[in-house]
Amino acid sequence: MPVTDPRSATLVPRGFDPHPVTGTGFISPVPPGSGWPGDCADATTPVARSAADVVSLAAAASSTAELDAAVSVCRACPRLVQWRESVAVSGRRASYADQPYWGRPVPSFGDPAAPVLVVGLAPAAHGANRTGRMFTGDRSGDWLFAALHRAGYATTPEAVAAGDGLELTGLRIVAGVHCAPPGNQPSPTERRSCAPWLVAELRLAQPQLRSVLALGGIAWEATLSAATAAGWAVPRPKPRFGHGATAQLVRPDGRPVDLVGSYHVSQQNTFTGRLTEPMLDAVIARL
Numbered sequence: 001m002p003v004t005d006p007r008s009a010t011l012v013p014r015g016f017d018p019h020p021v022t023g024t025g026f027i028s029p030v031p032p033g034s035g036w037p038g039d040c041a042d043a044t045t046p047v048a049r050s051a052a053d054v055v056s057l058a059a060a061a062s063s064t065a066e067l068d069a070a071v072s073v074c075r076a077c078p079r080l081v082q083w084r085e086s087v088a089v090s091g092r093r094a095s096y097a098d099q100p101y102w103g104r105p106v107p108s109f110g111d112p113a114a115p116v117l118v119v120g121l122a123p124a125a126h127g128a129n130r131t132g133r134m135f136t137g138d139r140s141g142d143w144l145f146a147a148l149h150r151a152g153y154a155t156t157p158e159a160v161a162a163g164d165g166l167e168l169t170g171l172r173i174v175a176g177v178h179c180a181p182p183g184n185q186p187s188p189t190e191r192r193s194c195a196p197w198l199v200a201e202l203r204l205a206q207p208q209l210r211s212v213l214a215l216g217g218i219a220w221e222a223t224l225s226a227a228t229a230a231g232w233a234v235p236r237p238k239p240r241f242g243h244g245a246t247a248q249l250v251r252p253d254g255r256p257v258d259l260v261g262s263y264h265v266s267q268q269n270t271f272t273g274r275l276t277e278p279m280l281d282a283v284i285a286r287l
């Protein structure tokens, strides 16, 4: 029996599939407020349908919970909305064919009062786009959460799915782009559209923020741009990305925030040895 997603009115030709942790049945994409573990949104959450909407809703967010809710129902980028939902409905990986796919923007994850932010690029189609939680459900996340556990930020070294009990203390994972893009490549326009959400992250984290880890050059650039937009002082000329690169940003209250660069935890980097566990541990130790 076809199911209609009440938010998008898109006909979803899938029935209910059991969540891998809770066993509760969900249609895909997952409707806001339908019980998915960690879902901050519900049917009343305002939906951004344009880049201008993102600007106004991001500026209006007064807490990370409000921000996460608004991010998770955003529909401002037509190409990404179509892609993330089509993957969730008809483009599933065979090994996950019997699981529901989140199929929505993936909100930030972690401690809402964290002094440390980790900035990623964008969700993976069959990782966070499936599980609904940053870096959860793929090899990149296996690397990142294991390192965060070694450093004392994560309660467990493994991330399976939202609802698995994993918690982050003192650290929050955010992103330059919140929707899974085709080929892992968001367009420049899509990056610009999503940028206000990151500016809001910096604004909300500012009172306690000490350092930011940028995973990859795109996250590094996104962080510098967001810091500038948030009114922070950014070094000139703009500091260049590299593994272990650092730059000092200055908040409007005059306090410094250290930006640290790391090669991304992508399989391309970890399988080839471009990024090793000791290299990742070393940059995390500087946060």
Ligand code: SF4
Pocket (backbone or CB within 6 Å): 048, 054, 071, 074, 075, 076, 077, 080, 081, 105, 177, 178, 179, 190, 193, 194, 195
């Ligand atoms: S990429 Fe960002 S701005 Fe675009 S639809 Fe997703 S959450 Fe919204």
